[in-house]
Amino acid sequence: MAAPATSFRVVMAQLDFLVGDINGNVGKIAAAAAEARDRLRADLIVFPELTITGYPPEDLLLRPGFIRQVKPALQRLCGEIQGIAVVIGCPLPTPDGLRNAAVVLDDGAMRATYYKQWLPNYSVFDEKRYFVPGEDPAVVAVAGVRVGVTICEDVWLPGPAAQAAEAGAQLLINLNASPYHAGKSDQRLSVLRERVRESQIPIVYVNLLGGQDELVFDGGSMVVGVDGTLVRRAPFFAAGLYPVDFQVSAAGMTPIPGEVAEEPGLEEGIYQALVLGVRDYVEKNGFPGVVLGLSGGIDSALTLAIAVDALGPERVEAVLMPSRYTAEMSNTDAELEARALGVGYHILPIEPAFQAFLQVLQPVFAGLPPDIAEENIQARCRGVLLMAISNKTGKLVLTTGNKSETAVGYSTLYGDMAGGFAPIKDVLKTMVYRLAAYRNSLSPVIPRRVFDRPPSAELRPDQTDQDSLPPYELLDAILHGYVEEDRSVEELIAAGFDRATVERVARLVIVNEYKR
Numbered sequence: 001m002a003a004p005a006t007s008f009r010v011v012m013a014q015l016d017f018l019v020g021d022i023n024g025n026v027g028k029i030a031a032a033a034a035e036a037r038d039r040l041r042a043d044l045i046v047f048p049e050l051t052i053t054g055y056p057p058e059d060l061l062l063r064p065g066f067i068r069q070v071k072p073a074l075q076r077l078c079g080e081i082q083g084i085a086v087v088i089g090c091p092l093p094t095p096d097g098l099r100n101a102a103v104v105l106d107d108g109a110m111r112a113t114y115y116k117q118w119l120p121n122y123s124v125f126d127e128k129r130y131f132v133p134g135e136d137p138a139v140v141a142v143a144g145v146r147v148g149v150t151i152c153e154d155v156w157l158p159g160p161a162a163q164a165a166e167a168g169a170q171l172l173i174n175l176n177a178s179p180y181h182a183g184k185s186d187q188r189l190s191v192l193r194e195r196v197r198e199s200q201i202p203i204v205y206v207n208l209l210g211g212q213d214e215l216v217f218d219g220g221s222m223v224v225g226v227d228g229t230l231v232r233r234a235p236f237f238a239a240g241l242y243p244v245d246f247q248v249s250a251a252g253m254t255p256i257p258g259e260v261a262e263e264p265g266l267e268e269g270i271y272q273a274l275v276l277g278v279r280d281y282v283e284k285n286g287f288p289g290v291v292l293g294l295s296g297g298i299d300s301a302l303t304l305a306i307a308v309d310a311l312g313p314e315r316v317e318a319v320l321m322p323s324r325y326t327a328e329m330s331n332t333d334a335e336l337e338a339r340a341l342g343v344g345y346h347i348l349p350i351e352p353a354f355q356a357f358l359q360v361l362q363p364v365f366a367g368l369p370p371d372i373a374e375e376n377i378q379a380r381c382r383g384v385l386l387m388a389i390s391n392k393t394g395k396l397v398l399t400t401g402n403k404s405e406t407a408v409g410y411s412t413l414y415g416d417m418a419g420g421f422a423p424i425k426d427v428l429k430t431m432v433y434r435l436a437a438y439r440n441s442l443s444p445v446i447p448r449r450v451f452d453r454p455p456s457a458e459l460r461p462d463q464t465d466q467d468s469l470p471p472y473e474l475l476d477a478i479l480h481g482y483v484e485e486d487r488s489v490e491e492l493i494a495a496g497f498d499r500a501t502v503e504r505v506a507r508l509v510i511v512n513e514y515k516r
Contacts, residue, residue, distance in 0.1 A: 008145050008246040008253070010173070011036040011045040012221040014234050015241075016210030018284055019054035020066075026052065026073045029088060030080045032241060037084040040243050043143040044085045046173050048208035048217075049152050050100065052090040055177040055208055056215070061091055061098060061130040078108050085111075085142040087149060089175045097132035102149045102175050104140045114138030116151040117160050124179060124215060137167040145248055148172045148201070155195045155203065165199035171246070171253045172199060176207040180218035180273045185236070185263045188220070193228040202226055202246070202253050209239050211280030214426075216273045220263070225255050232258040237272040267438035270431065271306070278423050279310035282396060289315035291389050292398040293382050293416070294338060294345065296320075296330030297455060299424065300400040301337050301446045302436045306423050307398060309439075313342035317395060320347045321382045323354065325458045333447045340445040350381040357381065375459035379415025387418055396420045404429040407479050408505065409512025410457075410469060417515065428479060429455075429472040470501055478505045 013032050017025045029051060036045040049055055052073050053066075060066045070090050077086070085106040092101040092113065100116040115134025119127040137160065138149045148169025154160035155174045164172055172195070178188065192203050203224050208217040222233040223244045232255065234242040245256040264272060282290060290307050294300050307316045318338045322331055331347075338345040357377050358365070365373070390397045397419035401411050403426050411417050424432060436446050454464040455472075469475055478497055481487040482505065487495075492502045 006144070006248045008143060008171075008248050009040070009042045009044070010171075010204055010244050010246070011040055011042040012204065012206045012223075012234055012242045012244065013045050013047045014207060014209050014219045014221045015047070015239050016280065017048070017051060017054040017208070019057055019212055020060055021054060022052055022066075022069045022073050025054060026076055029077060029086070033081045033084055033086050036241055036243075040241060042084060042243060043145075044087070044147065044173075045241070046087045046175065046204060046206045047089060048206055049089040049102075049175045049177040050091065051088045051175075054212070055089075055217075056124075056212065057091070058126075058130075067091060067093055067098065074103060074105070074110060078105055078110065081105060082108060087147075087173060087175065089151065091131070094132075098130060099134060100127065100131045100151060102138070102151050104138075104142070104147075104149065106140075106142065112138045112140035112149070114149040114151065116154060118153040118157050120153045120156075137163045137169075139164055139167045139169045145246075145253065146170045150174045152176045152178065155205070156191050158194075158198060161195040161199040161203070165201050169199075169201055170248075171204065172201050173204045174206065176205060176221075177217060178207050179215045180269075182266055182270060185218075185220055189222070189224070189230060192222070192224045196224050196226060196228055200226060202255050204244065209237070209276075211277040211284075213281070214277075216277045216280075218269070218273060218276075220261070222260075223255050223258075226252065229257075230260055231255045233260045235261040236264055236269065237276055267431075267434050270427070271435050271438055274306050274423050274427070274435075275310045278306055278398070278421070281421050282311060282315075285396075287394065287396040289317065289393075289395045290398050290421075291317040291319060291386060291393070291395045292400060292419075293386055294318040294320050294334040295400075295458070296327075296332070296334035296337075296450065298432055298436055298446070298450050299402050299429075300334075301450055302432055302439065303398055303400040303423050304337055304341060304343065305436075305439045305445055308341045308343060313344075316341075316343050317389070317393070318343050318345035319386060319389065320345060321350050321385060322347070323350050323378050323458065325378075325460060325463070327458065329449065329453070330458065333450050336447050337445060337450075340443075348385055350378060350385070353381040353384070354378055370460075375457070376412045376415055378459050379412035379457075380418075383412075383415045383418035390420075398423055399425075401425065402427050402429050402432050404469075404472060404476055404479060406516060407483055407512075408469065408475070408508035409515050410465070411515065413515055428476040430476045470505070474501065475505060478502055479509075482506055482509065 036042040104112040148164025399419035
């Protein structure tokens, strides 16, 4: 006779942790566990990968003193958390080397430890530099349910999920720190469905939230049932404790359908990722606010909107720095953007500084025609002003260059590249326009003519970007293939692009590497 059905509640702790702040992270873990126990009445709370250290800890893992703090942190959690089982990620030293571990705490003790088996070593991941892989499954009974534990990459490849099922797991949990990129949510769901087919048990996938330098973690934690149905998904880009209930019977674990958060559209998702990245970079590094140059162009307008949405207008300062070549409409549009977003701004003309530099350089420049040197001096005048304000106020300078310009070197070292964080450095110019249109759909903050007028650095008379570059639609298509898809020049030509244009773009990418 089948045992009567019982319930089992898991809380997905989709939270933001600070790399290196072991004490602070432990406090956040303990508080979340207490809330999951007392308010949500959960049996189990699952945290993301490497919770205790924050992710990615990178070369902190090479510091013995840092690793020595992990065991006392686990002991502290054992003492502070009662009445609920907890799964947390942390690095653990073993006789064979350091391992990426998931530890199950219950009843004041460490009940089980799992070591990550598949160590990613591609793209932004470098785990083989720090860790040695595990080999064995870990299955532990929690409130009568046999729970198998895996970590991140373990569900992207075959093996560990089936191994846990063979060891008797009724439910698989997966601790994650999966960075955002456009379209990745569908990839994650597809992979989880493959593991469900392989293991024939449901999966609870808990992802990290937050920004860490150039990485953004978007959450979207989820539960997939044995039939491959997505039965629960936490919101993207939102911290929280998200419960999911299971019916437990002799037939197995059946997740009870709950809210399935909608995946953001392409532009919305990218915009939210940029906002979260800016917010966390500023907050985690302790800056009081940000300052940026506002030109009246589309790039600085988008960067200003991102900064305000991340931090609030009171923590954002804009600086208009017109030159002899700045069109009056640029000044007008920049002021309109600042006012629409409620940002305080200064107008600091650069002509006096530009003239001073030209006077100092006159003995060297005498008899030589004006060229890019004079153009770049203007950009560097602006960089000096922004960095001076940063030094005086402690605010972080946000640069406003996009990926298209950065890739081909259409920017000035120590000029418009001067700053501490570049929010749209991974956004191609064509996507900049799409993101700006998306932001305007929420509330109109960027004047229409900023979209319509040809983009220009305004460093010489009647200048436009297309004087120096192919049209952005063409440039971005080539850059997407060459930079993001690692396609060769010959492959791009075979795909239909003009040989001379592809070779020119590829050369610009290569010779401007020193700027990046």
